[in-house]
Amino acid sequence: MWTPASRGRMAEIERKTKRYPTDLTNEEWAQIEPFLPKPARRGRKPKVALREILNAIRYLARTGCGWRMLPKDFPPWQTVYWWFRRFVRSLLFQTIHDIALMMDREAHGRSPQPTGGVIDSQSVKAPSAKARGYDAGKKIVGRKRHITVDTDGRLLMINLTTADISDSAGAQQILDAIRKRWPWLKHLFADGAYDRTQLMDKAEFLNFVIEVIRRSDDQKGFKVLPRRWVVERTFGWMRRWRRLVRDYEQRIDVSEAMIQVAMGANLIRRIAH
Numbered sequence: 632m633w634t635p636a637s638r639g640r641m642a643e644i645e646r647k648t649k650r651y652p653t654d655l656t657n658e659e660w661a662q663i664e665p666f667l668p669k670p671a672r673r674g675r676k677p678k679v680a681l682r683e684i685l686n687a688i689r690y691l692a693r694t695g696c697g698w699r700m701l702p703k704d705f706p707p708w709q710t711v712y713w714w715f716r717r718f719v720r721s722l723l724f725q726t727i728h729d730i731a732l733m734m735d736r737e738a739h740g741r742s743p744q745p746t747g748g749v750i751d752s753q754s755v756k757a758p759s760a761k762a763r764g765y766d767a768g769k770k771i772v773g774r775k776r777h778i779t780v781d782t783d784g785r786l787l788m789i790n791l792t793t794a795d796i797s798d799s800a801g802a803q804q805i806l807d808a809i810r811k812r813w814p815w816l817k818h819l820f821a822d823g824a825y826d827r828t829q830l831m832d833k834a835e836f837l838n839f840v841i842e843v844i845r846r847s848d849d850q851k852g853f854k855v856l857p858r859r860w861v862v863e864r865t866f867g868w869m870r871r872w873r874r875l876v877r878d879y880e881q882r883i884d885v886s887e888a889m890i891q892v893a894m895g896a897n898l899i900r901r902i903a904h
Contacts, residue, residue, distance in 0.1 A: 650704055651686070651690055651704075652693075653686065653689040653690045653692075653693045653694075653896075654686045654689075654690075655682055655685060655686055655689070656903065656904070658903035658904060659899050659900060659903045659904075660682055661903075662731070662899055662902060662903055663685065663727060663899065664682075666723060666726060666727055666730075667681050667723070668681075668721075679706045679710055679714075681714070683705060683706055684706065684710070684711055684714045684715075686705065687701055687705035687706065687708075687711045688711065688715055688892055689892065689896055690702070690705070691711075691874065692872050692873075692874040692875070692889055692892045692893050692896075693871075693872050693873065693874070693893075694873055694874075695872075695873030695874045695876065695879075698711070698712050715888075718888070719884055719885060719888045724888050724891040724892050724895060725887075725888075725891050727891075727895050727899070728786070728891045728894055728895035728898065729812070731895055731898035731899050731902060732781075732785050732786070732787070732898055734898075734902055735785065735898050735901060735902055736781070736783075736785070738902060739783070741783075742815075744813065744814075744815040744816075745781040745782070745785075745787060745813060745815070745816050746815050746816055746817055746818065747781070747782050747816070747817070747818040747819070747820075748779045748780060748781050748782065748787055748809075748813075748816055748818070748819050748820070749779070749780050749781075749782065749819065749820045749821070749858055749859065749861050749862040750777070750778070750779045750802055750805065750819050750820070750821045750825065750841075750862070751777075751778060751798075751821070751822065751859070751862040751863070751866075752775050752776060752777045752778070752798045752801060752824075753775070753776045753778070753866050754766040754769045754771040754773060754774070754775045754776075754794045755771065755773050755774060755775075755776065755875075755876075755877055755878050756771055756772065756773040756877045756878070757772075757773035757774040757794075757877065757878035757879075757880075758773075758877065758879070759878075759879055759880065759881050760773065760774055760793075760878060760880070760881060761881050761882070762793055763793055763794065764792075764793030764794040764795030764796065765794060765795055766794035766795065767795075769794075771794055772794065773794050773877070773878060774791055774792065774793060774794055774878045774883075774886070775791070775792050775793065775794045775796055775801060776789060776790075776791060776890075777789065777790040777791075777792065777798070777801035777802060777804070777805055778790075778862065778865065778866075779805055779809060779819070780861060780862050780865045782858070782861060783861065784861045784862070784864050784865045784868070785865075785894075785898070786865060786890070786891075786894045787809065787812075787813055787816070788805050788808055788809050788812065788813070789887055789890055790804050790805045790808065791878075791883045791886055791887060792804075797824075797827075798824040798825055799824065799825055799827040799829065799830040802821070802825055802830055803829070803830055803833050806833060806834060806837050806839060807837075810837055816839075817838065817839060817840060818839075818840045818842065819834075819839060819840070819841045819842070820841075820842050820844055820858040820859065821841055821842070821843055821844070822843065822844060822845070822859060823843060823845050823846075825841060825843060826843045844856055844857060844858055844859055868893075868894070868897060869890065869893060869894070872889075872893040874889050874893070875889060875890060875893055
């Protein structure tokens with residue numbers, strides 16, 4: 632929620648950036664720089680600073696512009712894209728996001744390893760995707776984002792599928808990935824779409840507890856449901872980045888990287904400031 636204090640904080644951050652609000656401040660750069668690849672001892676030295684590459688990627692994700700439409704203040708778009716693909720292959724954005732997540736949890740007095748989370752999905756249009764599906768419930772042709780967040784809304788895991796994949800089927804793939812990346816997570820909250828026998832059996836096999844939170848039968852109008860509102864807020868955070876309003880990427884790994892860029896930037900900014 633916007634308050635006079637938060638508005639003043641954002642104004643202070645914008646004064647620290649060079650040109651655009653998405654530019655890395657010195658405090659944010661100090662958090663990210665240790666994860667970036669070091670220049671080779673031999674051979675030609677890079678002519679472009681990696682800080683400018685990251686500034687261009689964050690600008691593109693926030694504004695939703697195309698690669699060829701990057702402002703001239705940034706390096707050539709071909710160079711930016713080459714480095715972006717290299718970072719995606721090395722899982723750099725995922726690494727930065729996960730470490731920032733644990734640091735942010737510690738800063739708020741929580742254990743760095745989450746033990747509880749909320750699972751949900753979101754269907755978005757994907758006009759450029761190589762494979763798309765039709766979500767009959769949402770009337771959307773595109774991809775579906777199956778995500779798991781901790782109880783404060785930080786993104787823990789994402790699984791992208793075609794939109795015709797059911798919520799419970801997408802969740803089964805997430806359970807396998809969660810057990811490897813976040814081994815202490817045991818309890819998940821979900822809505823009624825996840826109350827399926829096959830999913831519950833797999834959750835029990837992997838030592839998960841899925842608690843289904845339902846709406847009451849006599850409920851009229853909108854009402855905030857416990858736990859489930861947290862993941863909806865995370866979807867709202869994602870939609871502030873215009874590149875994520877729709878899924879503009881052809882490849883699934885690039886689409887996942889864009890989400891990690893956006894959510895990682897939110898965490899890094901919160902930690903640094």
